Structure formats: structure tokens, C-alpha cells
Amino acid sequence: MMDGIDIDIRDLTIEYASGGYLVRPIHGLDLQVASGELVLLLGASGSGKTTLLSALAAILRPTAGTIWVGDTEVTALRGAALTEYRRHRVGVVFQTFNLVPSLTARDNVQAPLWAARMPARQARARAEQLLDRFGLHERLDHRPGDLSGGQQQRVAIARALAHDPPLVLADEPTAHLDYIQVEGVLRLLRELARPGRIVVVATHDERLLSLADRVLHLSQPVLGESRPPERFKYEPGQMVFEQGDRSELVYTIEDGEIEIVRQRADGSEELVAVLGPGRYFGELGPLFGLQRSATARAVGHTVLTGYGARDFRDLVGSGRLAEAIRQAPC
Amino acid sequence: MWRIALRDLQWRRRRFVIAVLATSLVFGMTLLMAGADASLHNEGRRIVAALGADAWLVAGGASGPFTTSTPIPAADADRVAATPGVLRADPLVILHSTLRRPWVRDVNVIGGRPGGLGMPPTAEGRAVAGSGEVVADTALGLGLGDRVELGGLELEVVGLADRVTWYFGTPTVFAAIQDAQALGFKGQPLAMTIITQGVPRSAPSGLQVLSDAQAQADLERPLASGTQSIAFINALLWLVAAGIIGSIVYLSALERQREFAVLKATGAANRSLLAGLALQAVLLSAAAAVLAVGIARLLAPGFPFTVEIPPSAFPRLLGVAVLVGLVASAAGLRRAVGVQPALAFGGP
Numbered sequence: 001m002m003d004g005i006d007i008d009i010r011d012l013t014i015e016y017a018s019g020g021y022l023v024r025p026i027h028g029l030d031l032q033v034a035s036g037e038l039v040l041l042l043g044a045s046g047s048g049k050t051t052l053l054s055a056l057a058a059i060l061r062p063t064a065g066t067i068w069v070g071d072t073e074v075t076a077l078r079g080a081a082l083t084e085y086r087r088h089r090v091g092v093v094f095q096t097f098n099l100v101p102s103l104t105a106r107d108n109v110q111a112p113l114w115a116a117r118m119p120a121r122q123a124r125a126r127a128e129q130l131l132d133r134f135g136l137h138e139r140l141d142h143r144p145g146d147l148s149g150g151q152q153q154r155v156a157i158a159r160a161l162a163h164d165p166p167l168v169l170a171d172e173p174t175a176h177l178d179y180i181q182v183e184g185v186l187r188l189l190r191e192l193a194r195p196g197r198i199v200v201v202a203t204h205d206e207r208l209l210s211l212a213d214r215v216l217h218l219s220q221p222v223l224g225e226s227r228p229p230e231r232f233k234y235e236p237g238q239m240v241f242e243q244g245d246r247s248e249l250v251y252t253i254e255d256g257e258i259e260i261v262r263q264r265a266d267g268s269e270e271l272v273a274v275l276g277p278g279r280y281f282g283e284l285g286p287l288f289g290l291q292r293s294a295t296a297r298a299v300g301h302t303v304l305t306g307y308g309a310r311d312f313r314d315l316v317g318s319g320r321l322a323e324a325i326r327q328a329p330c
Numbered sequence: 331m332w333r334i335a336l337r338d339l340q341w342r343r344r345r346f347v348i349a350v351l352a353t354s355l356v357f358g359m360t361l362l363m364a365g366a367d368a369s370l371h372n373e374g375r376r377i378v379a380a381l382g383a384d385a386w387l388v389a390g391g392a393s394g395p396f397t398t399s400t401p402i403p404a405a406d407a408d409r410v411a412a413t414p415g416v417l418r419a420d421p422l423v424i425l426h427s428t429l430r431r432p433w434v435r436d437v438n439v440i441g442g443r444p445g446g447l448g449m450p451p452t453a454e455g456r457a458v459a460g461s462g463e464v465v466a467d468t469a470l471g472l473g474l475g476d477r478v479e480l481g482g483l484e485l486e487v488v489g490l491a492d493r494v495t496w497y498f499g500t501p502t503v504f505a506a507i508q509d510a511q512a513l514g515f516k517g518q519p520l521a522m523t524i525i526t527q528g529v530p531r532s533a534p535s536g537l538q539v540l541s542d543a544q545a546q547a548d549l550e551r552p553l554a555s556g557t558q559s560i561a562f563i564n565a566l567l568w569l570v571a572a573g574i575i576g577s578i579v580y581l582s583a584l585e586r587q588r589e590f591a592v593l594k595a596t597g598a599a600n601r602s603l604l605a606g607l608a609l610q611a612v613l614l615s616a617a618a619a620v621l622a623v624g625i626a627r628l629l630a631p632g633f634p635f636t637v638e639i640p641p642s643a644f645p646r647l648l649g650v651a652v653l654v655g656l657v658a659s660a661a662g663l664r665r666a667v668g669v670q671p672a673l674a675f676g677g678p
């Protein structure tokens with residue numbers, strides 16, 4: 001294991017196609033993590049937690065930006081170097097454990113060691129040592145189907161540690177566990193984060209907040225603070241916001257027209273609506289803490305007023321809010 | 331990674347066993363087909379060898395001794411015997427008839443001179459010494475002294491010969507030439523062929539000389555469509571076997587996508603996952619091939635003719651089975667290669 005490993009993420013953007021549309025869960029992310037820290041990626045479903053973990057695990061190539069783990073530029077890895085990184089530098093605890101059902105607890109932990117061509121006897125000893133450490137010495141020969149959720153999670157953590165990697169990633173490690181099992185898993189994760197190793201946990205479980213040395217909120221706050229309305233002027237073709245951007249304001253059109261378009265995965269655009277004076281748009285993102293699901297562009301010279309979500313809700317009134325949401329183009 | 335492949339087979343052993351059973355039935359059928367095909371050729375080779383001829387003389391332009399419709403005078407045998415290179419020449423009548431006792435069986439009939447060429451070695455009893463006697467193939471189940479009716483002639487079984495069949499195991503009876511002539515030519519002194527000891531240096535006028543190989547080819551010619559059908563069915567059976575193996579491996583690859591994704595995400599190379607899947611296909615094929623040997627041996631006696639599976643068919647089956655297994659698993663292998671490690675996270 002390397003000493004003094006740290007993570008340096010610069011201007012990271014990740015896009016992928018979903019349902020024919022372009023989705024950008026991570027946009028311009030910067031993050032620095034020091035060795036020994038436990039980082040919590042906190043956010044709702046779809047906020048990009050798992051996507052970021054995938055990029056850190058080098059199994060998803062970002063669209064732009066760089067990720068450095070220690071002296072390795074993860075985003076530049078290819079071929080054998082990529083395999084080497086996945087084998088020795090990073091361990092992943094997958095959501096729902098993802099143990100191989102045909103293998104016993106011991107074999108599941110041995111699997112990454114077999115992949116790295118570790119001698120069988122050595123691999124077996126390492127797997128038994130890890131499982132013993134996690135209190136599973138009596139369950140070595142049990143298949144996942146014969147283990148409780150907590151036991152499966154511990155096997156999954158043991159598998160992630162098989163190569164004693166300097167970076168451990170855990171995706172929703174407390175999902176599917178009862179509170180007694182959660183306690184054991186949290187203790188384990190906390191113990192793992194020590195000098196020379198970084199633990200990154202993706203979760204939407206806020207109970208884990210006190211566990212973390214550092215928290216990265218990937219969901220934007222719902223509603224947000226009250227703020228005075230702002231007036232904006234746009235030239236023809238100028239973008240108000242882009243699909244995938246973080247959402248801040250709800251806009252009403254004072255003058256001119258706005259076209260709402262959705263970017264398809266193939267680079268083309270789908271026209272959703274063209275709105276004129278008196279209409280409002282962009283309310284769903286700020287109201288629900290979501291990223292922009294479409295792009296808004298001025299058609300001609302356009303004047304808009306932007307409201308904070310909380311102020312917009314007060315302006316519309318709770319009675320008309322449901323109707324506003326139902327009619328919202330984005 | 332081969333350990334994971336083996337553990338997976340163990341885990342899905344019921345499906346593996348069913349696939350092995352189904353595939354072994356198909357492989358067993360291919361062995362039986364190979365045996366049937368070999369039997370046809372072996373029968374021809376055996377009967378030609380049993381008649382002990384160095385050369386076969388038939389009418390000029392005739393197709394051969396077994397299929398000719400142009401008989402020649404039996405007396406030509408004397409003319410042939412006088413030809414340089416010939417030590418002895420005897421006429422043979424070769425017919426197809428029915429035998430009653432009282433059941434009716436189709437038989438091949440060979441009529442030759444008692445004590446002359448064309449009479450096979452007997453396994454039991456003695457050779458035909460004169461009119462009214464026959465040597466019968468053991469496949470007819472007759473005993474020495476049994477009386478049979480052959481095309482209206484009452485004959486006595488005086489000897490038994492082993493494995494003298496042709497045309498899908500049709501048994502042969504050997505009779506005196508005059509009985510065969512009575513049966514086929516209403517007593518006219520005709521013959522289908524004259525076989526010789528020694529090879530004539532030139533063909534007497536009106537006759538042509540054929541070798542054993544040409545005589546055997548003549549015998550097998552009418553079976554060409556049968557052997558082609560066997561080859562076609564064999565090819566279909568291999569396709570069915572490939573389909574079974576391919577489906578099993580593809581299904582396995584489909585079900586194990588998440589597993590492959592996890593293994594890839596934890597550093598398993600594509601080639602080692604492919605090797606594991608290929609190993610499963612090879613094991614399935616090899617196990618089915620081994621079981622097929624037993625199945626073929628079990629079913630072979632059920633055929634109405636002797637199925638002679640050549641010993642070389644067994645290692646060939648194993649080799650081809652492994653090859654078919656690998657080829658059939660290609661779709662599954664392709665599926666496994668295409669699995670993205672990101673699937674281990676549940677997306678994107």
C-alpha cells in the first residue's frame with residue numbers, strides 16, 4: 001500500500017446516454033481528499049454518486065477532467081495499466097453486495113486474487129485471514145444465499161480489501177441492512193480509513209454524516225434560501241441554462257420568447273416547447289433539487305425575471321403549485 | 331478463473347446434467363449414424379472378400395456383378411479359364427429373393443459351383459456339395475438340417491456362414507449354381523459374373539474385367555442416396571448438439587452478466603472470463619461425448635442391422651464435440667466480452 005495517497009479531481013464532467021437523452025450527472029467537479037480520510041458522497045438517487053464512484057474505480061471514463069489517485073492519473077489509464085489499477089489500487093464494495101452466488105464466502109474473497117494469479121495457497125490464506133478478521137471464520141464455506149445481509153456485506157468488504165488497496169469505494173453500504181448490521185458495517189468502514197488509505201462512501205443515508213471526515217453533497221439543496229428577484233436580458237440564441245446544469249432559479253418571461261430543447265444522446269436536439277411572455281419555466285429543478293433536464297435558449301431579444309424556488313412557490317401559492325408543476329416543460 | 335467456471339457448473343449442476351443428457355443423446359445418434367455408414371462399407375468389403383475372387387468378369391458395358399441386368403453364359407467360365415493369367419474361373423449367379431420358413435425374409439442369393447470359387451468359408455457345417463443344399467448367413471437364425479423354401483425351391487441348410495450380409499444387413503444364402511439359375515433364369519445356364527483366381531491379362535471378347543474395388547463400388551452404388559442421407563442427418567445432429575451447447579452457454583453468459591461485470595471491475599481480464607466460459611462448453615461437450623459412447627452401445631442392438639461403430643469414431647467424436655462446443659459457445663463468449671464493468675454498480 002502506498003503512503004501519503006491522496007485524490008485530486010479536477011473539472012470532472014461525466015455524460016452518458018439514458019433513454020436516448022444525454023445525462024450529465026457530474027459537471028465540472030473539483031475535489032481533493034487527503035490520505036486517511038473517509039469521504040461521504042451524499043445525494044439523492046440520480047445525483048451522480050455511483051457515477052463518481054465508477055470513475056474513481058476506473059470502470060467509467062469521464063467525458064472531461066482528470067482524476068489522480070496518488071501518482072496515478074486514473075483517467076489516462078489504458079489496457080494492462082487499467083487492469084493493474086483495478087486489481088491492486090482500488091477495492092469496491094458494490095451495492096447489494098454483488099457476491100458471486102456460486103462461490104463460497106472464501107472463494108468470493110479469493111476471486112480477485114485468482115484474477116491477479118496469486119498462488120492458490122497464498123490466496124486462500126489471505127481470504128481466510130480477512131474473513132476471520134471480520135468475524136466470518138465459521139462461514140467460510142457458506143454461499144451468499146446462506147449468509148445474512150450483514151454477513152454478505154462483510155464478505156463484500158473483505159473482497160474489496162483482498163489486495164489491501166489504498167482506495168476503498170463503497171456504494172450504499174448500509175442499504176438492505178437492518179440497524180444492527182448497519183452498526184457493524186459502519187464500524188468497519190471507519191476502521192478502514194487510516195493513513196495510507198482513503199475510503200469513499202456513496203450514500204443517501206444521512207445517518208452516516210457523523211462518520212465522515214469530508215462530505216460532498218451531490219444533490220443541490222431543495223428550495224434553497226429566499227432571495228430577491230433578478231432581471232436578466234438575453235440576446236437571440238443565448239443560453240439561459242443547459243441540460244445537466246445545477247438548478248437555481250425559476251424564470252418568468254417578461255418579453256420575447258424562450259425555446260426549451262432536450263439534448264439527445266446522438267447530439268441532436270428535441271424541441272420541447274416555445275414559451276412567450278407571462279409563462280414561467282425551469283421550476284422543476286429548483287423545487288425538487290434536480291439538475292436541469294433540458295436546455296433553455298432565447299429565441300429573440302428576451303427579458304426574464306429569476307426567482308428563488310422558495311420565492312416562486314410563495315408567488316404562485318400552494319394551491320396553484322400542483323398545476324404549475326403539471327404544466328412545466330422542464 | 332477456471333475455478334469460478336467449475337464452481338458455476340457445480341452451482342448449476344442440474345442444468346448441466348440435463349444439457350449433458352440431451353447432448354449425449356444427439357452425440358449418441360451421430361455415433362450410430364457413423365456406425366450405420368461404416369456397416370454399409372464393411373458389408374460390401376466383407377462379401378467381396380468372402381467370395382475370394384482376384385477378378386470379376388461381367389458383360390461388356392454392364393455396371394458390375396451386383397447390379398447388372400445383362401447376364402452372360404455360364405459356359406464362358408471355360409473360355410475365361412483359358413485366358414493367360416487365370417488359374418481358375420467359376421460363374422456366379424447373384425440375385426435377390428425371399429426365403430420362407432414359414433416367415434418371409436428378404437435374402438441375397440449367390441449361386442456357385444460346389445467346391446468352386448464364390449463359396450464362403452463356413453462357421454458351422456459344410457459347404458454346398460450339390461443341388462438342394464444351401465449355406466445360410468447366421469443372421470437368419472437357421473440351424474443345420476433346417477429346410478427352407480427359396481423362391482419355390484425346397485432346400486436344406488447344410489452350413490452356416492458368419493457376417494455375409496449386404497444392403498443394410500440383408501442376409502445371404504449360398505446355393506448350387508443350378509438352383510440359383512432355376513430361381514433367376516428358369517434354369518437357363520446364365521450367370522451374372524465369372525470370378526477368377528489369378529487376373530486375366532486381357533478380357534475375353536464381350537466381357538470386361540473388374541477388380542475387387544470396382545465390384546465393391548458396384549455393390550455400394552445403389553446405397554449412395556442412403557449414405558448421403560446419413561451424412562445429412564449427421565450434419566443436422568451436429569447442428570442440434572451445437573444448438574444445445576450454444577443455448578446453455580449463452581444462457582449462462584446472460585445470467586452471469588452482473589457476475590462478469592463484478593469480476594471485470596475487480597481486475598479479471600476478458601480472456602480469463604472467456605476461458606472460463608469456453609471451459610464450461612468443452613466440459614459439457616466432452617461429458618456428453620463420453621456418455622454418448624455408452625448410449626450408442628446401448629441402442630445399437632436395437633437397429634435391424636449390425637451397427638459397426640469404428641473405434642476411430644470415439645476419439646473423433648470427442649474432438650469434434652469439443653470443437654462444436656467451442657464454436658457453439660461463440661455467442662455466449664461474445665456476450666461476456668460485451669459486459670461493461672460499470673454494470674457491477676447497477677449502471678449507467
